[in-house]
Amino acid sequence: MSRQALEELKQQIPLLEYLQAQDWQPARHLNRGRWMGLCPLHADHKPSFLVDPGKSLFYCYGCGRGGDVIRFVELYHEVKFPQALALLHQWRGLAPLLLEAAGLYRMQLNRHGEAMAYLHQRGVRSPELIEHMRIGYAPGGCLRGWLAQLGHALPALRQAGLVTTAGYDAFIHRIVFPLEGNLYGRSISTSAPPHRFLPGAKGGLYSWQQVRHCPEVILVEGLFDYAALWEAGFRNVTCSLGTHLNARQFRQLCDASRTVYLTFDADSNGSGQQAAQCLSRSLRERGITARLVSLPEGHDPNSFFVSGGNAHEFHRLLEEACL
């Protein structure tokens, strides 16, 4: 890649925009338009991460690292230079597309009674929660036309996985949750596979920036579990989107000393509990306190609340959670 092409890429992706898309929040304004915030690269407790949007450069007074958006991607995703470039190219193409797709899906939610009924049945009732999780609905058959109107070419939609090779919307009759660089679609009909992601990584832990400073974190495997706990008033919840954590999610859990309450499904075949035990061992090896929460058999956190469980009872489960 030529020097000029590199400069172009950096111009197209302002560092601040990229940081904010990773949920980074500026904490303090400095002179000359610069910002200080918590460092996303190390376990930071007081803002030591300086961002200069004018120059698109960062420097951390805590871990001593700094550079441009490419350097940030290298450090943040722990990849080498060529992979960092690939990630940025992909992100540049994907970010506006996913935002627009998620925007359309959000508009569709209120227009489809079947989607609202499904959410209701899963315990997702408050408008604040729908807003907080930016929940939408993909009825199918409207995304491709909408994005084409906004000027997105069909090959880009196919590449992002939003449209199938045959040209149809990939998400049909699915409740949609925006993730970091991806979308998760939960089918509301029983005839389709329940879970679906767009191609690519599932990203880090859900809503991590909002919980990473909590000394105690509740980890669940599904977004509807997250939703039920949030609705019940728990704010120190995060979700790994499955019982298998990717390397980045595992690193996030280990980035500071904390207690993690592993609250995976209590399936009758024991697979959730097995995964939780395995994870708790790995966490303990890294000095993290892990506690296994036992739900009544056959329940996940979502069904626990939907079937009448309350916050008080869940608190008791947390207290009883074993090391």
Ligand SMILES: [Zn+2]
């Ligand atoms: Zn740092």
